[in-house]
Amino acid sequence: MAEPVDVLVLGGGPAALCIASELNQRGVRVAGVAPDPVDAPWPNTYGIWADELKMVGLEPLLEHRWSDTVSYFGEGGSTAQDRCHAHGIDYGLFDRAALQRWWLERADGVVWHQDTAERVAVNGSTTSVSCASGTTLQARLVIDASGSRTPHIRRPDQGPVAGQAAYGVVGRFSQPPIEPGRFVLMDYRCDHLSGAQREEPPTFLYAMDLGDGVFFVEETSLALAPGVPYDVLKQRLQQRLDQRDVEITEVIDEEFCLFPMNLPLPDRRQPVLAFGGAASMVHPASGYMVGSLLRRGPDLALAIADALSNPAMGSVALAKRGWQALWPIELVLRHQLYQFGLSRLMGFNEGLLRTHFATFFSLPREEWFGFLTNTLPLPRLMTVMLQLFAMAPWELRRGLVLGAPGPQSPTFAQSSG
Numbered sequence: 001m002a003e004p005v006d007v008l009v010l011g012g013g014p015a016a017l018c019i020a021s022e023l024n025q026r027g028v029r030v031a032g033v034a035p036d037p038v039d040a041p042w043p044n045t046y047g048i049w050a051d052e053l054k055m056v057g058l059e060p061l062l063e064h065r066w067s068d069t070v071s072y073f074g075e076g077g078s079t080a081q082d083r084c085h086a087h088g089i090d091y092g093l094f095d096r097a098a099l100q101r102w103w104l105e106r107a108d109g110v111v112w113h114q115d116t117a118e119r120v121a122v123n124g125s126t127t128s129v130s131c132a133s134g135t136t137l138q139a140r141l142v143i144d145a146s147g148s149r150t151p152h153i154r155r156p157d158q159g160p161v162a163g164q165a166a167y168g169v170v171g172r173f174s175q176p177p178i179e180p181g182r183f184v185l186m187d188y189r190c191d192h193l194s195g196a197q198r199e200e201p202p203t204f205l206y207a208m209d210l211g212d213g214v215f216f217v218e219e220t221s222l223a224l225a226p227g228v229p230y231d232v233l234k235q236r237l238q239q240r241l242d243q244r245d246v247e248i249t250e251v252i253d254e255e256f257c258l259f260p261m262n263l264p265l266p267d268r269r270q271p272v273l274a275f276g277g278a279a280s281m282v283h284p285a286s287g288y289m290v291g292s293l294l295r296r297g298p299d300l301a302l303a304i305a306d307a308l309s310n311p312a313m314g315s316v317a318l319a320k321r322g323w324q325a326l327w328p329i330e331l332v333l334r335h336q337l338y339q340f341g342l343s344r345l346m347g348f349n350e351g352l353l354r355t356h357f358a359t360f361f362s363l364p365r366e367e368w369f370g371f372l373t374n375t376l377p378l379p380r381l382m383t384v385m386l387q388l389f390a391m392a393p394w395e396l397r398r399g400l401v402l403g404a405p406g407p408q409s410p411t412f413a414q415s416s417g
């Protein structure tokens with residue numbers, strides 16, 4: 001059995017690379033274990049508000065950047081409310097390879113094992129991880145960054161977990177599916193749907209011009225348990241394009257996306273720490289996480305490095321310090337507020353959702369931005385939520401307080417196939 005390292009990180013995605021690199025920068029002896037080579041390309045593309053990257057000085061990591069960023073909250077037509085809503089703030093897509101390289105360079109010296117963690121067991125002051133190859137690795141602290149589906153992290157069972165589901169196409173089109181040069185965060189127009197489809201759980205278009213005649217268009221459902229099936233999303237995307245006389249002439253890539261939005265927070269007494277999707281760090285209102293890795297990784301690494309400097313601290317004590325640093329009470333309470341908000345939104349029908357988002361994005365920019373990026377302190381977040389409530393029409397207020405009779409369980413009979 002190999003000598004124990006200070007920290008063993010499970011995973012090779014954004015969360016694993018982020019925490020491994022931050023710990024390495026603080027002189028911690030780190031090893032990692034992931035099934036694929038750590039420099040293998042990641043499957044997902046990651047979007048982020050440009051100001052979030054500015055906060056951490058990493059704007060050059062963007063591959064695409066849009067200043068024409070809009071949403072549509074009308075039904076579709078020619079009335080004033082059908083016009084697009086300009087967000088007035090830049091949005092970007094990461095250069096995935098550059099982000100990965102940036103973290104790997106900062107993780108220079110970390111030993112990566114190409115393997116799969118199968119069993120994690122705490123024995124006294126260290127933790128051992130048995131891998132598929134038969135190897136056992138040991139560390140004073142194990143950080144599970146192997147994604148939201150990890151079996152190694154305990155969390156309470158709070159019923160079905162709602163997933164954000166999306167079906168997208170990167171491709172060429174007979175004519176631009178959205179205005180050239182534009183990024184569309186949410187297009188909730190629904191004039192391409194039948195009356196019956198409009199009774200089903202709502203979906204919206206997330207789309208962007210990638211340049212050189214290539215666009216990405218993705219039909220997305222905010223959150224639902226179980227997630228909206230891909231064939232429904234695909235059909236709705238097709239109908240949306242048909243309505244605008246747009247044909248897909250070349251499919252360059254297809255994205256099938258499903259990830260949990262309201263995964264319960266892990267049990268923070270367990271002796272294995274988690275980070276990223278495994279630690280329920282996906283923002284329950286937006287589904288985004290990379291910005292929060294970049295903001296929260298350094299502080300967590302600092303707390304762990306500090307705790308490791310005390311040789312008397314074993315796995316249990318180290319994990320406890322890690323959980324306290326990752327999920328302090330302020331962030332737990334903010335997370336609970338977001339989860340409450342999401343639970344309300346999940347019950348909204350299409351009309352109510354459109355009204356909600358139109359109201360939300362009419363908040364001052366720093367407020368909706370702070371809400372979506374989880375950068376508002378708790379008292380300010382509560383004030384913003386109350387302000388949103390005060391601005392909302394009566395029907396929306398009722399939905400926010402009592403929940404609304406809406407499409408909780410999908411019945412897709414008419415639209416699938």
Ligand SMILES: Cc1cc2nc3c(=O)[nH]c(=O)nc-3n(C[C@H](O)[C@H](O)[C@H](O)COP(=O)(O)OP(=O)(O)OC[C@H]3O[C@@H](n4cnc5c(N)ncnc54)[C@H](O)[C@@H]3O)c2cc1C
Pocket residue numbers: 010011012013014015016033034035036044045046047048115116117118145146147148255256257258259275276277278282287288289290291
């Ligand atoms: C399609 C999609 C699009 C998304 N878009 C955005 C976005 O635009 N912006 C944003 O901020 N967030 C986005 N997210 C949310 C979130 O940022 C991503 O899910 C992100 O990839 C989560 O990072 P992670 O490192 O925690 O987990 P993952 O990316 O899932 O990585 C998990 C890693 O662990 C490894 N692993 C799995 N099992 C084991 C094991 N037993 N032992 C060792 N290693 C293991 C995997 O091979 C992988 O390397 C998106 C999510 C999805 C699914």
